Amino acid sequence: MIRILLFGPQGAGKGTIGAMMVDKYGIPLIGTGQMLRDAIKEETELGKTAKGYMDKGNLVPAELVAGIVNERVQKENKGYILDGFPRNLEQAEMFDQMDDVDYIIVFEVPKDMSLYRLSGRRTCKECGAVYNVNPDGFPHPKEEGRCDKCGGELIQRDDDKPEAIEQRLKTYQRETKPILERYKHKVFTLDATLPVDQIFEKTTEIIDKKEARK
Ligand SMILES: [Zn+2]
DSSP states (O other), X not given: OEEEEEEOOTTSOXXXXXXXXXXXXXXXXXXXXXXXXXXXXXXXXXXXXXXXXXXXXXXXXXXXXXXXXXXXXXXXXXXXXXXXXXOSHHHHHHHHHHOOOSEEEEEEOOHHHHHHHHHTEEEETTTOOEEEOSTTOSSOOSSTTBOTTTOOBEEOOGGGSHHHHHHHHHHHHHHHHHHHHHTGGGEEEEETTSOHHHHHHHHHHHHHHHHHTO
């Protein structure tokens, strides 16, 4: 059983590394958004309650999100990788009542790099495909300002504009620090400015070394 929580600001490459870990360890990468959508689709009790809030345009309460996470992780007997939960200390405390965790992997990126990576993000107005127009961005559109898939115009979404990104990074710093304090002895911090394959290598090194001793 390997239970991993991923932490890191947006633009740190969590999604990419997470997907590589899914392949290596054969455990699922679970994001909170997807989990909520699944619970609603499967019409679990909690899913139905969550839908009630969302239909009215309200935020799903932290306790309910925690319940849905719990419902899901209990089904995974080989373990899991959680991304986007717990988001704050309140959720971390709830999570402690439900399950134990083995690794907290933190992808650390300086603010400037996070801002730079996210500032290159462009979204197709027509089909929603996401690109990165920075010289080292990936995937880079073949034709400037046009979607490879449908030819639609590429735009910068409001929440990818510098002020919005800055705000999100601040929230992340403020809410995440206390969580990391709480799990101190399980926290592993990685330099996410390194190339992806090196970050992945370091991540698996941490896990494999500790798992070998179990
Ligand atoms: Zn498109």
